[in-house]
Amino acid sequence: MRMSHLFFETLRDFPADAEVTSHKFLVRAGYIRKLTNGIYNYLPLMWRVLKKVENIVREEMDRAGAQEILMPFLQPKELWEESGRWDVYGKELMRLKDRHGKDMCLGPTHEEIVTAIAREGVRSYKQLPLNLYQIQSKFRDEIRPRFGLLRGREFIMKDAYSFDRNEEDMQKSYKIMADAYTRIFDRCGLETKPVQSDSGAIGGNISHEYMVITQTDSGENDVFYCDDCDYAANSNHAVSVLPEAKTTGDWDKAEKVSTPNARTIKELAEMLKIEETVICKCLVYIADKEPVLALIRGDKTVEETKLMNALQAKEIRTASDAEIEELMVNHGFDARPGFIGPKGFDDVKIVADNSVKELKNFVMAVNENDVHFVGANFGIDVELPKIVTDIRLVEAGEMCPQCHKPLKVTRGIEVGNIFQLGTKYSKAMNATFTDENGNEVPFVMGCYGIGISRTAAAAVERHHDEYGIKWPIAIAPYHVIVVPVNVQDELQMKIAEEIYNKLLENGIEVLIDDRDDRAGVKFKDADLIGIPLRITAGKTVQEGLVEFKVRETGEVVKITPDEAVSKTIETVKAALKV
Numbered sequence: 001m002r003m004s005h006l007f008f009e010t011l012r013d014f015p016a017d018a019e020v021t022s023h024k025f026l027v028r029a030g031y032i033r034k035l036t037n038g039i040y041n042y043l044p045l046m047w048r049v050l051k052k053v054e055n056i057v058r059e060e061m062d063r064a065g066a067q068e069i070l071m072p073f074l075q076p077k078e079l080w081e082e083s084g085r086w087d088v089y090g091k092e093l094m095r096l097k098d099r100h101g102k103d104m105c106l107g108p109t110h111e112e113i114v115t116a117i118a119r120e121g122v123r124s125y126k127q128l129p130l131n132l133y134q135i136q137s138k139f140r141d142e143i144r145p146r147f148g149l150l151r152g153r154e155f156i157m158k159d160a161y162s163f164d165r166n167e168e169d170m171q172k173s174y175k176i177m178a179d180a181y182t183r184i185f186d187r188c189g190l191e192t193k194p195v196q197s198d199s200g201a202i203g204g205n206i207s208h209e210y211m212v213i214t215q216t217d218s219g220e221n222d223v224f225y226c227d228d229c230d231y232a233a234n235s236n237h238a239v240s241v242l243p244e245a246k247t248t249g250d251w252d253k254a255e256k257v258s259t260p261n262a263r264t265i266k267e268l269a270e271m272l273k274i275e276e277t278v279i280c281k282c283l284v285y286i287a288d289k290e291p292v293l294a295l296i297r298g299d300k301t302v303e304e305t306k307l308m309n310a311l312q313a314k315e316i317r318t319a320s321d322a323e324i325e326e327l328m329v330n331h332g333f334d335a336r337p338g339f340i341g342p343k344g345f346d347d348v349k350i351v352a353d354n355s356v357k358e359l360k361n362f363v364m365a366v367n368e369n370d371v372h373f374v375g376a377n378f379g380i381d382v383e384l385p386k387i388v389t390d391i392r393l394v395e396a397g398e399m400c401p402q403c404h405k406p407l408k409v410t411r412g413i414e415v416g417n418i419f420q421l422g423t424k425y426s427k428a429m430n431a432t433f434t435d436e437n438g439n440e441v442p443f444v445m446g447c448y449g450i451g452i453s454r455t456a457a458a459a460v461e462r463h464h465d466e467y468g469i470k471w472p473i474a475i476a477p478y479h480v481i482v483v484p485v486n487v488q489d490e491l492q493m494k495i496a497e498e499i500y501n502k503l504l505e506n507g508i509e510v511l512i513d514d515r516d517d518r519a520g521v522k523f524k525d526a527d528l529i530g531i532p533l534r535i536t537a538g539k540t541v542q543e544g545l546v547e548f549k550v551r552e553t554g555e556v557v558k559i560t561p562d563e564a565v566s567k568t569i570e571t572v573k574a575a576l577k578v
């Protein structure tokens with residue numbers, strides 16, 4: 001490709017609305033242009049990158065025995081009613097009506113459609129296992145689209161769905177996908193960590209997310225991991241063993257004590273000169289529009305996804321002060337929000353974290369202003385709630401659940417995930433096949449997603465410097481850029497053209513910067529758009545030499561044009577693992 005014809009424009013500045021590196025560079029280097037919030041045009045350079053990621057994914061899915069299909073982007077409400085998700089899926093589901101008033105939605109994911117395909121097309125166990133996948137645009141009306149391609153409203157996803165005759169075979173399909181994912185991200189030049197995660201709205205039991213580790217805010221997930229064993233989990237799923245702590249208070253009798261204005265756990269601990277670990281903290285949440293109470297040891301934090309799962313709720317948020325006051329008034333209490341306690345809410349769902357079980361002679365609020373109850377015990381002063389489970393947010397330094405070494409935390413970008421769905425959709429949608437014994441049984445399913453556009457953006461998050469992108473060769477829009485420093489110089493142009501043509505003949509994807517621009521401009525653009533290799537034909541062509549530069553390492557060597565051609569071919573082949 002000749003740069004003089006390439007449809008791209010680099011900008012002097014970063015876009016004003018960009019917060020993270022990949023968004024900044026992809027816009028500035030001319031890869032993407034925003035159409036509207038969370039929706040982007042993929043320009044020629046970007047589309048080449050996306051197709052590369054897609055092709056790696058496609059090759060590995062095919063190798064793993066999956067079959068590619070393409071399902072419609074527009075979906076009818078009926079199937080979503082069959083699965084029960086029409087009412088459950090929140091506002092992320094873009095709903096619309098056709099001209100006949102029929103309810104439709106834009107596909108955010110395709111479990112319903114693919115389950116209907118299997119229901120119709122698979123009759124016998126002999127047709128199993130089956131794994132169908134597609135690569136397609138998805139639409140989710142994300143509440144906070146941001147970070148460019150990392151969290152868009154319209155984005156490209158590979159989604160695969162496996163159908164098996166039993167749990168055991170489904171585990172095998174899951175393992176095959178896990179291995180395929182390792183190969184995919186490895187081939188993309190992206191290091192990922194598979195981590196255990198919450199299965200969320202998709203349902204099912206076991207799931208893993210593939211995280212690109214990044215210490216910046218572009219990683220929206222906290223990942224807890226252990227250096228001593230293979231434990232790694234998303235914060236919504238991570239568990240830990242707590243280090244020893246004082247969980248029995250020093251009071252010898254149970255009584256109310258005055259705690260004026262002690263609204264927070266910290267203020268309360270300071271006022272009573274106690275450790276936060278002997279306080280039973282009581283928090284109010286609104287789960288599916290109903291108030292609920294959550295109890296946890298004073299020094300710990302509630303993890304909302306865990307709480308939501310404990311309640312089997314679809315939505316959860318913290319209650320406002322007004323809502324807490326209303327809850328108290330409705331139960332005959334007249335106290336400020338900081339003084340709410342677990343007693344006297346018999347008709348309200350209460351979930352206690354496991355950490356609360358250990359508490360003895362502890363401190364709690366009792367729905368009276370400026371007062372706390374000390375020396376409290378479960379079974380005597382207040383009942384232990386019926387639901388006691390893990391709703392605690394893990395913190396770094398707590399101990400690994402597998403090997404008891406201290407856990408570490410890092411940020412991660414989820415580029416893909418794999419779920420063991422089980423029979424959630426097949427049962428709900430009555431998708432069955434005839435097994436070996438002639439019985440009609442539901443498919444045991446798995447589903448497997450990869451964010452194609454997010455993966456490309458995550459690669460930029462991991463591979464860049466202050467001057468621009470440093471694409472891994474396997475997903476770069478072009479492998480190499482040939483730069484004649486001065487297009488008016490006949491020899492420089494001749495050498496550059498020769499190199500360009502030889503590389504083309506050898507199947508190398510090559511750009512030639514034939515623009516009549518200053519060398520500085522060309523070098524800046526080459527660095528910004530992040531082409532992995534650069535061959536510069538400058539003054540040294542007089543001595544029969546060109547400059548060969550590796551963007552990733554900055555390494556430069558002066559070699560002959562032929563050597564530059566063979567070095568490029570070697571480097572590209574090695575990176576593509578062909």
Ligand code: ATP
Pocket residue numbers: 109140142149150151152153154155156157414415416417449450451452453454455
């Ligand atoms: P997240 O927790 O980041 O919202 P998710 O759990 O909703 O992701 P899935 O529904 O499992 O994600 O989708 C599969 C993959 O699609 C994700 O691993 C991610 O790479 C990608 N993806 C999901 N939402 C978006 C989005 N809004 N923009 C770009 N890619 C996305």
Ligand code: MG
Pocket residue numbers: none
């Ligand atoms: Mg999501």
